[in-house]
Amino acid sequence: MQAFTVHRGIAAPLDRANVDTDAIIPKQYLKSIKRTGFGPNAFDDWRYLDPGEPDADNSGRRPNPDFVLNQPPFDRATILLARKNFGCGSSREHAVWALDDFGFRAVIAPSFADIFFNNSFKNGLLPVVLKENEVDELFRRVRAEPGLEIEVDLQSQQVRVPGGPVFRFEVDSDRRRRLLEGLDDIALTLQHADKIRAYEALRQQEAPWLMSG
Amino acid sequence: MSGQTLYDKLWQEHIVHEEPDGTTLLYIDRHLVHEVTSPQAFEGLRLAGRKPWRAASVLAVPDHNVPTANRDSGIADPVSRTQVETLEHNVAEYGLNFFPMRDLRQGIVHVIGPEQGATLPGTTVVCGDSHTSTHGALGALAFGIGTSEVEHVLATQCLWQKKSKSMLVRVEGELGPGVTAKDVVLAIIGEIGTAGGTGFAIEFGGSAIRSLSIEGRMTICNMAIEAGARAGMVAVDEKTIEYVRGRPQAPAGERFDQAAAAWRELVSDPDARFDRIVELDASAIEPQVSWGTSPEMVVPVSGKVPDPAQEQDPVRAEGMRRALAYMGLEPGTPITAIRPDKVFIGSCTNSRIEDLRAAAAVVRGRRKADNIKLAMVVPGSGLVKQQAEAEGLDRVFLDAGFEWREPGCSMCLAMNADRLEPGERCASTSNRNFEGRQGQGGRTHLVSPALAAAAAVAGHFVEPAQLEG
Numbered sequence A: 001m002q003a004f005t006v007h008r009g010i011a012a013p014l015d016r017a018n019v020d021t022d023a024i025i026p027k028q029y030l031k032s033i034k035r036t037g038f039g040p041n042a043f044d045d046w047r048y049l050d051p052g053e054p055d056a057d058n059s060g061r062r063p064n065p066d067f068v069l070n071q072p073p074f075d076r077a078t079i080l081l082a083r084k085n086f087g088c089g090s091s092r093e094h095a096v097w098a099l100d101d102f103g104f105r106a107v108i109a110p111s112f113a114d115i116f117f118n119n120s121f122k123n124g125l126l127p128v129v130l131k132e133n134e135v136d137e138l139f140r141r142v143r144a145e146p147g148l149e150i151e152v153d154l155q156s157q158q159v160r161v162p163g164g165p166v167f168r169f170e171v172d173s174d175r176r177r178r179l180l181e182g183l184d185d186i187a188l189t190l191q192h193a194d195k196i197r198a199y200e201a202l203r204q205q206e207a208p209w210l211m212s213g
Numbered sequence B: 001m002s003g004q005t006l007y008d009k010l011w012q013e014h015i016v017h018e019e020p021d022g023t024t025l026l027y028i029d030r031h032l033v034h035e036v037t038s039p040q041a042f043e044g045l046r047l048a049g050r051k052p053w054r055a056a057s058v059l060a061v062p063d064h065n066v067p068t069a070n071r072d073s074g075i076a077d078p079v080s081r082t083q084v085e086t087l088e089h090n091v092a093e094y095g096l097n098f099f100p101m102r103d104l105r106q107g108i109v110h111v112i113g114p115e116q117g118a119t120l121p122g123t124t125v126v127c128g129d130s131h132t133s134t135h136g137a138l139g140a141l142a143f144g145i146g147t148s149e150v151e152h153v154l155a156t157q158c159l160w161q162k163k164s165k166s167m168l169v170r171v172e173g174e175l176g177p178g179v180t181a182k183d184v185v186l187a188i189i190g191e192i193g194t195a196g197g198t199g200f201a202i203e204f205g206g207s208a209i210r211s212l213s214i215e216g217r218m219t220i221c222n223m224a225i226e227a228g229a230r231a232g233m234v235a236v237d238e239k240t241i242e243y244v245r246g247r248p249q250a251p252a253g254e255r256f257d258q259a260a261a262a263w264r265e266l267v268s269d270p271d272a273r274f275d276r277i278v279e280l281d282a283s284a285i286e287p288q289v290s291w292g293t294s295p296e297m298v299v300p301v302s303g304k305v306p307d308p309a310q311e312q313d314p315v316r317a318e319g320m321r322r323a324l325a326y327m328g329l330e331p332g333t334p335i336t337a338i339r340p341d342k343v344f345i346g347s348c349t350n351s352r353i354e355d356l357r358a359a360a361a362v363v364r365g366r367r368k369a370d371n372i373k374l375a376m377v378v379p380g381s382g383l384v385k386q387q388a389e390a391e392g393l394d395r396v397f398l399d400a401g402f403e404w405r406e407p408g409c410s411m412c413l414a415m416n417a418d419r420l421e422p423g424e425r426c427a428s429t430s431n432r433n434f435e436g437r438q439g440q441g442g443r444t445h446l447v448s449p450a451l452a453a454a455a456a457v458a459g460h461f462v463e464p465a466q467l468e469g
Ligand code: SF4
Pocket: B063, B064, B108, B109, B110, B129, B131, B347, B348, B349, B408, B409, B412, B413, B430, B431
């Protein structure tokens, strides 16, 4: 997995609450059996005026000029700023893959939906929870100075805006460590293989109906 | 010390290892797999040279992409076909339990798990699908996971988890006539909001929940995710045990009795403490209709489309305005004046036999209104379809001008050929009314099967009891 320590980049203001994973990557693109290539279709319904199809070339499509990620310099953004309950809806990890493929390294919002939050960590995309008023402040700053580069620092758990302010964020220690080091989850778990086997042996005795199917 | 919640008990039972910060390696009993969220997981497994830890724990089925008509000619869309074929190759390579598209037992993954007895009380159940919460209706700890976690469960039979907070949603009293499980869960989401359950595992309790069938409880738990909760669950009672008895993958004979004795313990202790308790009065719940693009945007069918000008919170008001523009609705419009173009009865929320019976009871002897371009019924599984046909429900629908289809997700998310055209309005028994969910530009109103059926007959939303003739 891609490690995350510090990232500095342009933050794009996506001023919506409840941005769902259907919006982040519409279902027709979920038919892919790959992990990559979703970037051009991230936010597809909002980003283009004409409908898209999987595996089609997007270069001839009509971009929606009103959508923030089509407006320079936000088309080069690597940090996404959003409102509460970001990533709600389906469990599709394709949503994270699409944001990653677009070039995002971090998403900042007052709250995230649970599964999206988890999926992000597995792919080195850092979801940062800040307080509502702090997110408000970031929206104000980014709108006042488009192209403003923000720094997201997982090491020190800070979001820094040039010339202030600095916001601290919380992150689970175990997740932080895995992300900082870019560790392979499965390899780590398999270090506990003996414990898993011991657990199974116990279950076989106590609840044999579970181990048969 | 206070007692344990059902969630505490399920969690406790599945701990393999715990880190000092509480991060827990949790054992997974059942892993349900479908074609959309699994290809990259199998690919990862293959690239790392790993094998499934316990192949017998997996049940795989194609559901999202499968056509609901003309199955004999296969899947027309080549991209969909590749995805389903990829699943077929993967299950063959690793020797996993699989119901192919033409198997009578094929259906929506969340319908067939309980139907087959693959989901049992006291189990942990995961699937690369957010509506895995459905299975909690049987007193299981069930939640959706992403593809990386699908790979992780395949490889290790475990997941790293942090325990959620616990919430009890208690619905006491008697439900009014014509008020169904779907109305209860929509009312709950309307009350706590789509992020109200974030960070919580929700137990649904109270006399109104206990009075529901297991199918009804599945409808409620199915939409726990729409309230932001990862898991929803209902305590085990005799209905649960009777539901499980005799299912193909359930224990039998003496082993069943042994299991049932253990399952009866799967209730929250009387003195258990919850982090949050939400109470609803069952008798105050009316049949619900969603008006916007988030499941919390619901009102009773007797109500009106709300006015953003009355909303204090500016972010919310803006969200309402955007939703109204997308839905093509004016504030103050009576819900009964809204006229759908299509009606969809199906999805893992409402495609079980009880749902089809409820819809058929409304439709029987009537006809679909002329403004309804398409009314389709998509059973949740081949076995549900067979049962419905044995009861003659297919005739009821066909005689009324409805279409009777093959099982799958269908127009719940429109990954197959079933979809709305831009601007079309749909009365749908599914669970998500997000923009574009049922087709780009499509407008979804979430309702119960009875209300969907009534809308098909009347041509507008209406309480079934008020239908003429
Ligand atoms: S029916 Fe709809 S919600 Fe349920 S699994 Fe299928 S697509 Fe998901």
